[in-house]
Amino acid sequence: MSPTAAAAEPSATFNVVFLGAGEIHFGTLEGSWNHSLRLETLLGARLRVLALIDPDVPRSRSRVATKHAHDDKHVRQAWQDTLCAASPEEAAEQLRKDGKEEVHLVLIGAPPHVRGALAPGRDLEVRVLKALGHAKAIFLEKPVAAADPLTTEPEAAEVQARLEHWATGGKVVGVGYMLRYLRPIQLMRQLMNEHQLRPMCINARYFMAYEQAVKTAWWDVEISGGPIVEQGTHFVDLLRYLAGASNPALPETILAHTVTHDEPAGQVSKLSFDEKAIVEPHRRIPRVTNAVWKHADGTVASLIHVVGLHAPPYHAELEVIADGWRFALQGAYDPVPKLAVRKPGSSEDEIFEFPNDDPFEHEFEAIISAIDGAGATNGHANGNGIKKASPILSSYVDARQTYNLTWQIRRASERSQKELAARKQNGH
Ligand SMILES: NC(=O)c1ccc[n+]([C@@H]2O[C@H](COP(=O)([O-])OP(=O)(O)OC[C@H]3O[C@@H](n4cnc5c(N)ncnc54)[C@H](O)[C@@H]3O)[C@@H](O)[C@H]2O)c1
Numbered sequence: 001m002s003p004t005a006a007a008a009e010p011s012a013t014f015n016v017v018f019l020g021a022g023e024i025h026f027g028t029l030e031g032s033w034n035h036s037l038r039l040e041t042l043l044g045a046r047l048r049v050l051a052l053i054d055p056d057v058p059r060s061r062s063r064v065a066t067k068h069a070h071d072d073k074h075v076r077q078a079w080q081d082t083l084c085a086a087s088p089e090e091a092a093e094q095l096r097k098d099g100k101e102e103v104h105l106v107l108i109g110a111p112p113h114v115r116g117a118l119a120p121g122r123d124l125e126v127r128v129l130k131a132l133g134h135a136k137a138i139f140l141e142k143p144v145a146a147a148d149p150l151t152t153e154p155e156a157a158e159v160q161a162r163l164e165h166w167a168t169g170g171k172v173v174g175v176g177y178m179l180r181y182l183r184p185i186q187l188m189r190q191l192m193n194e195h196q197l198r199p200m201c202i203n204a205r206y207f208m209a210y211e212q213a214v215k216t217a218w219w220d221v222e223i224s225g226g227p228i229v230e231q232g233t234h235f236v237d238l239l240r241y242l243a244g245a246s247n248p249a250l251p252e253t254i255l256a257h258t259v260t261h262d263e264p265a266g267q268v269s270k271l272s273f274d275e276k277a278i279v280e281p282h283r284r285i286p287r288v289t290n291a292v293w294k295h296a297d298g299t300v301a302s303l304i305h306v307v308g309l310h311a312p313p314y315h316a317e318l319e320v321i322a323d324g325w326r327f328a329l330q331g332a333y334d335p336v337p338k339l340a341v342r343k344p345g346s347s348e349d350e351i352f353e354f355p356n357d358d359p360f361e362h363e364f365e366a367i368i369s370a371i372d373g374a375g376a377t378n379g380h381a382n383g384n385g386i387k388k389a390s391p392i393l394s395s396y397v398d399a400r401q402t403y404n405l406t407w408q409i410r411r412a413s414e415r416s417q418k419e420l421a422a423r424k425q426n427g428h
Contacts (some may be wrong), residue, residue: 008267010372014046015102017091017132019124020109021063024141024176029214030312031333035107036067038364040075045217047078050100051091054110060084088124092131104136104371105233107268113223114146114229116403117155125159129166137172137371138163143233143401144175144396146225157399172370174363174392175399177237179332181362181390183354184339185238188320188327191341192242197322202242202302204235206317209309211270211364219275224282232289232305235318236409237402239301249301250403253294256413258286267300270310277284288355291409317396 016039018025026366027034033274039047048068052060059313060308068081083098108115114126118215122145143276149156156273166173174421179185191197210233217223224230240249261284268287275284285307292302309315316332324344337357417426 002333010026010046011102011104012046013048014043014104014372015048015050015100017051017053017103017106017135018049018109019053019088019107019128020111021052021056021060022109023110023220024067025107028212029312030209030214032358033041033360035109035360035364038360040072040078042361042368043078045074047074049079049082050095050103050353051085051332053054053085053088055092057084057086057088058171063107078154084258088128089130099229101134101335103132105137105139105367106135108138108140109356110224111146111217112143112215112225113146115140116159117147117152118158120154122147123159126162129162133166135171137174137367138166139174139176139319139367140238140396140399141176142394142399142402143229143406144399146223146229149404149407160396160400161229172367172392173396174370174395175394176363177234177241177394177399177402178359178363179234179238179240180393181366182329182332182337182357183328183333183357183362184337184352185241186390187339187352188242188329189327191321193326195322195325197325198247198297199243199299199320199322202239202318202320203301204239204301204303205316206232206235206303207306209312209314210268210307211272211304211310212312214272216273216278219273219285220279220283223283226283227285227305227307227408227412228291228409232303232409233402233406235303235305236319236406237399238318239303240402240405242318243295243297243299243301245294247297248298248401250294250296251405251408254291254408254412255293255416256289256291256409257416258290259288260284260286260417261278268307286413289409289413293367293409315414318356337417362390363393 024033025035027037052064054060064079064082064084067075070076083091083094085094108124108128110124114122114290117123118126145152145156163173169239218230231401266287287307291305292300294300313333318329320327326341326342329337336353336355339352342349366389370392
């Protein structure tokens with residue numbers, strides 16, 4: 001994890017550069033992600049968006065125009081002088097000319113297939129380090145890449161090494177596994193630590209609502225990596241986080257099955273685009289992936305990811321069993337997520353509710369505090385004044401381990417699908 005570069009006093013303005021004018025930064029009907037909104041809420045009058053970088057410059061301009069028309073004067077002020085640039089190099093050059101060289105935070109929300117390696121077109125972090133390395137912090141979205149780690153491992157390791165090297169000397173790096181910050185997950189971790197519990201098993205269910213998922217690249221395994229690499233990654237990461245760092249997953253134990261797009265059980269009726277016209281059959285994503293694997297202490301982890309619900313929100317929950325205990329996270333994406341806890345000696349669940357719990361907000365509180373000192377955010381979104389933020393909970397090194405595990409799950413599922421096809425062909 002990166003060291004914390006906490007300053008004694010928060011700076012007068014907090015200067016941000018966004019890479020990517022897409023849904024993660026500006027919102028969608030599909031879910032609650034919208035990083036610009038979280039920063040506006042947490043930083044209020046201090047926020048200055050120096051640049052929005054995206055090769056699709058008209059898309060950026062339209063995003064900025066929407067901010068200029070915002071009701072809140074602090075939002076209008078934050079985006080008043082935002083530069084729309086096509087590349088990090090162009091933005092850095094212009095910001096230098098304009099004398100705007102103090103950058104607190106660079107947010108990388110470009111698609112994962114342009115990141116995580118050294119080859120041109122896949123080397124966005126390396127370019128950001130070169131052009132905007134004077135920034136205090138870099139925050140990257142999950143997953144850390146989209147290419148198969150088997151073929152890109154030396155390059156991916158080099159990207160990690162460069163980010164780690166950069167982070168020495170008080171710089172901050174974080175990755176967007178926001179569900180780690182969910183209050184029920186933090187309470188679960190706290191109780192497990194207090195009672196020195198070792199999970200016997202963890203069972204996770206992530207049912208995605210696909211009707212509003214309109215980005216066609218997401219539906220193409222060759223571009224996105226597929227639903228476990230791109231999205232189930234949130235829960236693979238939580239399974240790793242709850243199993244504990246000293247209890248790593250054993251990739252050689254993974255067993256996995258899918259329901260593919262061409263099987264009778266894989267038919268979906270509410271797609272918002274013509275998949276048959278846009279995505280070639282061998283590139284279409286599986287609708288269900290069900291995987292099970294072991295961890296070093298014996299813990300059995302199981303995950304089912306389904307592209308099967310229609311309207312949002314997603315239905316995402318998980319359970320941890322440790323000797324005498326059951327922890328159940330209910331509604332990871334709901335406005336009021338819950339944790340049910342059953343303790344030794346009790347046959348009843350104790351229910352903890354977390355109204356308006358917003359893991360994205362906690363994630364940004366952690367990042368802003370790491371850059372700018374505790375108490376650096378408004379904290380007004382929860383109406384409870386300035387809060388003590390958690391440390392950054394997802395490092396690049398750790399996020400790469402989640403990434404590698406998701407690819408191992410994908411490969412295991414493809415192996416079993418091939419074996420099944422071969423058996424069918426041989427009449428078994
Ligand atoms: N944490 C979450 O819950 C969550 C939710 C949604 C998306 N994400 C992640 O955010 C990332 C972006 O997803 P999105 O939904 O915003 O995608 P999107 O397709 O809506 O937007 C991506 C934008 O990046 C731009 N882009 C492409 N190459 C670029 C480059 N070299 N430099 C700068 N911009 C570039 C594209 O033109 C596009 O405008 C992905 O990694 C995705 O997995 C995370």
